[in-house]
Each structure stands twice: as structure tokens, then as C-alpha cells.
Amino acid sequence: MTAPVTARSSADLIRAEEPVLAHNYHPLPVVVARAEGAWVEDVEGRRYLDMLAGYSALNFGHRHPALIEAAHRQLDRLTLTSRAFHNDKLAEFAERLAALTGLDMVLPMNTGAEAVESGIKVARKWAYEVKGVPADRATIVVAADNFHGRTTTIVSFSTDETARAGFGPFTPGFRIVPYNDLAALEAAVDETTAAVLIEPIQGEAGVVIPDDGYLTGVREVTRRKGCLFIADEIQSGLGRTGRTLAVEHEGVVPDMLLLGKALGGGIVPVSAVVAHRDVLGVLRPGEHGSTFGGNPLAAAVGTAVVELLETGEFQRRAAELGATLRDGLAALSGKGVTTFRARGLWAGVDIDPTIGTGREIGERLLHEGVLVKDTHGSTIRLAPPLTITAEELRSALEALGKVLGA
């Protein structure tokens, strides 16, 4: 990384955004111009360790050579056909993604929210056609404090008032139960229930990990009561927790998986619904679609992502470095860290509110050359690229200790 790449300063670029860019985000005051691996560089050439990794969209780091090569190769041949025609990249992507996840059919989409929306549509159709739920009566059971995206239907079953207020009227057909409460979940499932939709670990809620046995219990209840188990692994999946999927920690296979974020390798948006054939098979031509879903560039990058995960190397790194992360956070417990939850290279860290808000800790870490994101007041979330080294991880933990005054 060498000379600055733009003539305008960070401060100037931040000021320039204000009047022309919708204010739906409140970013930390850093303007990134370049990146490689676990490191980003701002307009002035300052370097930062990226401990957020695009909310897990950058599991393989910035510009992983194998992914960039796959994208370049595809850019030089074919980028978009629409699904009006076949393209020569989609079959391999679907085959390999299905094999990686142990399921057998793939519906390619683009963003995570689209995968969730698509999963809801498929589950409803399955309920009417296979389960025999009366028309327009299907329900889907979801968990409180969920995060599944930002569309009007998805915020209809959010419990976050900031995400919902002002956006009604909402889509009916959802029942919200407390997370990690099997009895409440079972009580909410009835003969109208198409599916239970949950995150195996709630990321935006602050990396909330359910008790051992919860996912097994959800699988058991949904099987016994005859509805689908949909696992939203958009953030938890694809290596982050030390396994390919977070549900693997309990050896559970859901009926439908929602994938996104890292599936696009940090290059293009790629998401997918992956399910058993008797579920996804309910879709017929014209009933659902996407202009960009399954495009050859996305398929080429997605295949390269699957290829990286097939090696097992990233899952192993996440598991091994996860121990370093946990040890580092344990050492800070009582020294600015009140509690933390961690699995693999993923942690939600609750900061003693007398030391500062999550936002303030994020700003202080920025000055120490470490990028993190706060969530819900006094919690920060750590999710570095799975390519980070042990030394880099320890330096980030040291910086955290320093800003907490430990």
C-alpha cells in the first residue's frame, strides 16, 4: 500500500456525503480507500485492522487472491445473462453449494433480505401445497430480537422499534416468541404453521448464543409438529463459528438454510436459499425470480467461495483462533468487559457502561487502528476475517484492553 489514492481528504469526503447521502447509517469517521486481507487503509494512508469484516461478508478477508482471480476471469468472459437463458456457471455453483451444506436444491438470489423473503414465500407455498394449510392462513414462528433484514415484510416481525417505527402497515402471518425458549416456541406452533425461522446465533442482537440443545429442540419440535425449520445462517454460516454452519455445532440439519454475506466473497452480493427438493420443488416457472440472481459473475465468485470452504481451512482457523479470542476477552473480564459471548471468530462484548458506550469504544479503537462496530448501546461485536493471524488478533485485543484502561 503506497500513496493516497484520492485528492480529497477524509474530512472533506465525510462533509461531502452529508447533503447528498441518505442518513440511514452513522458510520465511524474513517474513509476507506484500499484494503487487503485483514487490513484497510484510509484516504490519508493510515492502516486499520478490520475487526468487523463487513458483518461477515468478508470472512475470507479483503480481496482474497483466489476470489479476485475467479472474478477477474469471469469479468473477461460473461457477467450477466438473466435467467431467461442458462449460463455455464450456475450448475456448478448449485451442485457444490448443495454438497457443502448437505442439502440438495439451491435458489440463487442476491442480498440476504432477498434470501429471507424467498424463504418465507417458499415456506408459505409449501404449507398450502404440501401441508394443506387453508389459503392465506399460513403462519411463521420467529424469535424476539431477531435480525433478518430490512424489507417491509421482514421488519414486520422485528422487535426493534427503530427498525419498525414509521414503516407500517406490516405483513401479517408472523408469531414472535422469546429466543432460546423451546416451550414458548412449541406453544406457538399449530396446524397453520409453515415454518419456524430463527438465527442459530443472533448476530445483531449481540452474538446471542442459545443454550446447548435449543437447536436440537427446534429440530425435534418442527419435525414432530410437521413444519419447516428455516435457519438464517446469513451471518453465522460459512466458517464464522468454526464450522461451515452454526447448526453443525448441534449436528442439526434444517429443512431450509438461508445464506448470504460471505457467499459473495466480499466482491458481489450473492445469497441463496438451500433446501431439500421436496421443499424448494414447490416453485414453478414464473412464481419467483430475480434479474440478477444466479448471474455468472455471482456464480463464479460463489463457487470460488465454496471451494475455499471445501478445504476446511477457514473453519479450522475460526475454531483455533476462536480460543485466542475467548482467552483474550476472558482476561479483560472485570477490567472494562462485563460479559461476553463468543463462538469461533465471533464475539459480542458488553462494555462496562461507566467506561463508555459501544460507539465511544469504537471511536477510541479507531484511533488505535482497529475497526469494530457497536450494537445495542454498550455492546461491541468482533468478527475479524477468518484469515487474520494470531498475532494480529492479539494486537486487536491489546488495543481493546488499552481503550478500556485495563
Ligand SMILES: *Cc1c(COP(=O)(O)O)cnc(C)c1O
Ligand atoms: C445481514 C443479515 C441479513 C440481511 O442481509 P442483507 O444482505 O443485508 O440484506 C439477514 N439475516 C441475517 C442473520 C443477517 O445477519
